[in-house]
Amino acid sequence: MTWWSPLQSACQAEGHQGYxxxxxxxxxxTRNGCHTFMASLKQxxxxxxDLWKGxxxxxxxxLFALTYGALVVQLIQDYEDYAEVNTQLEKMGxxxxxxxxxxxxxxxxxxxxxxxREVGEVVAKVGFKAFLNITPTVTHSAPAAPVxxxxxxxxxxxxxxxxxxxxxxxLALDDNPLAEFVELxxxxxxxxxxxxxxxxxxxxxxxxxxxxxxxxxxxxxVLKGDETTxxxxxxxxxxEEEVPVGDD
Amino acid sequence: MSLPSQQGGYRPSISxxxxxxxSLLALTDSPSSQSQIxxxxxxxxxxxxxxxxxxxxxxxxxxxxxxxxxxxxxxxxTSTAVAASTxxxxxxxxGLGSKTSLRGLSAAAGATANVSVTEExxxxxxxxxALGAHVGANLAERYVVHTPSVEATESSSQSLSADRGRFxxxxxxxxxxxxxxxxxVWDKQxxxxxxxxxxxxVLQDNxxxxxxxxxxxxxxxxxxxxxxxxxxxxxxLLRGALARLxxxxxxxxxxxxxxxxxxxxxxxxxx
Numbered sequence: 280m281t282w283w284s285p286l287q288s289a290c291q292a293e294g295h296q297g298y299x300x301x302x303x304x305x306x307x308x309t310r311n312g313c314h315t316f317m318a319s320l321k322q323x324x325x326x327x328x329d330l331w332k333g334x335x336x337x338x339x340x341x342l343f344a345l346t347y348g349a350l351v352v353q354l355i356q357d358y359e360d361y362a363e364v365n366t367q368l369e370k371m372g373x374x375x376x377x378x379x380x381x382x383x384x385x386x387x388x389x390x391x392x393x394x395x396r397e398v399g400e401v402v403a404k405v406g407f408k409a410f411l412n413i414t415p416t417v418t419h420s421a422p423a424a425p426v427x428x429x430x431x432x433x434x435x436x437x438x439x440x441x442x443x444x445x446x447x448x449x450l451a452l453d454d455n456p457l458a459e460f461v462e463l464x465x466x467x468x469x470x471x472x473x474x475x476x477x478x479x480x481x482x483x484x485x486x487x488x489x490x491x492x493x494x495x496x497x498x499x500x501v502l503k504g505d506e507t508t509x510x511x512x513x514x515x516x517x518x519e520e521e522v523p524v525g526d527d
Numbered sequence: 528m529s530l531p532s533q534q535g536g537y538r539p540s541i542s543x544x545x546x547x548x549x550s551l552l553a554l555t556d557s558p559s560s561q562s563q564i565x566x567x568x569x570x571x572x573x574x575x576x577x578x579x580x581x582x583x584x585x586x587x588x589x590x591x592x593x594x595x596x597x598x599x600x601x602x603x604x605t606s607t608a609v610a611a612s613t614x615x616x617x618x619x620x621x622g623l624g625s626k627t628s629l630r631g632l633s634a635a636a637g638a639t640a641n642v643s644v645t646e647e648x649x650x651x652x653x654x655x656x657a658l659g660a661h662v663g664a665n666l667a668e669r670y671v672v673h674t675p676s677v678e679a680t681e682s683s684s685q686s687l688s689a690d691r692g693r694f695x696x697x698x699x700x701x702x703x704x705x706x707x708x709x710x711x712v713w714d715k716q717x718x719x720x721x722x723x724x725x726x727x728x729v730l731q732d733n734x735x736x737x738x739x740x741x742x743x744x745x746x747x748x749x750x751x752x753x754x755x756x757x758x759x760x761x762x763x764l765l766r767g768a769l770a771r772l773x774x775x776x777x778x779x780x781x782x783x784x785x786x787x788x789x790x791x792x793x794x795x796x797x798x
Contacts, residue, residue, distance in 0.1 A: 337564065338566045
């Protein structure tokens with residue numbers, strides 16, 4: 280039962296010696312919803328920390344920032360159009376996201392999330408922490424009435440709530456590892472360049488691989504002179520599991 | 528940034544450490560204590576970078592081609608002038624040399640397909656090397672100026688050339704590359720360093736990280752071919768690092784067999 284171990288260690292770390300481990304499993308209907316939710320918040324953080332600490336290959340974030348920055352400069356030179364550069368960065372992120380989610384699921388061993396709210400928590404506390412060693416703050420939208428038709432018949436937890444289309448969460452990044460040495464020139468500011476747009480693509484690609492179609496976009500960016508760097512992830516719909524043609 | 532000796536011979540060595548407040552010091556921490564991220568993120572980025580640059584270099588070339596066509600159509604340029612300007616522009620933007628797809632020549636040669644594929648590879652390679660050079664130069668600077676072995680207060684105020692005294696000769700610089708730079712970027716050291724003592728060094732890595740996990744559906748020969756483009760960024764990185772440390776070298780990367788990779792560093796005579 281090795282799958283239990285990160286949850287058990289998180290549980291023990293919190294001092295919850297007496298609880299049985301079954302209620303920590305994210306995709307089972309729980310008795311005490313409130314308790315579980317509070318515990319799961321801390322549990323995600325602990326999982327994220329564990330994943331980060333357990334990782335042996337780490338590199339200097341500057342290297343990454345330098346590489347990315349040089350790439351953006353080259354793309355601007357090639358495309359000469361900031362909107363196009365935004366699209367290309369997002370596309371690049373999408374491809375990276377598709378791969379990175381596999382890596383993430385393999386390493387974290389997390390099961391399905393109950394609802395979109397939990398997706399936000401996992402993305403911020405486990406995902407970002409495990410890969411970029413940052414924990415953006417998550418704020419959720421007010422849950423709207425659930426729309427059953429948008430959910431596939433199989434798979435998702437029937438006890439889930441706030442999974443309607445249009446639900447969103449916002450990630451506020453305190454420090455953006457990509458933008459370490461960056462200052463945008465006036466033309467880039469006027470042209471509307473979202474420097475870290477690759478992150479939007481990564482999120483979109485990763486979530487699409489786990490059957491969620493989302494719209495991800497920047498709301499504000501410190502590089503543009505705003506107060507904070509914020510990314511909004513809005514749920515469009517859940518995707519049906521498709522059987523590949525000719526496979527049955 | 529050295530303190531001007533306004534006081535003449537009154538106090539010959541005035542320490543500048545009082546100028547470095549704790550908050551400033553926190554900003555200039557050494558590379559080893561700086562923020563880190565997962566190495567796989569960089570790997571994914573580098574892979575996608577190649578695809579992205581392939582698309583963007585195509586776009587850039589198409590645009591250049593279109594501009595020439597327009598100029599030709601408007602009679603602003605004759606076709607020979609186009610050839611010359613394409614050559615010049617090509618060398619500036621993509622460093623192509625004799626393989627530029629000059630419209631007249633390529634049509635006449637009839638080998639348009641071959642020429643443009645090589646040209647495309649060249650364009651990507653040049654871009655990757657330029658990217659690598661930028662990263663390598665900055666990396667070398669950070670690692671030479673801000674290593675923990677040098678005094679924290681002094682190092683941040685010294686210029687790069689003053690610190691250059693750390694490297695007594697070329698071999699030291701190469702060893703710095705083999706150990707510190709390789710570890711910083713690929714988490715391991717070079718496995719084998721050879722030299723002919725006449726300015727040529729061969730750095731061999733038996734499990735080179737960027738090409739470690741490449742496999743192709745068309746067999747090992749194809750994998751090797753595809754792996755070549757991923758050595759462009761590292762080659763550029765080495766070139767940039769060397770250049771920033773004062774050595775102008777030519778780097779040639781070769782893959783004798785996956786995942787081994789050798790980098791031949793040719794330094795000009797006299798170094």
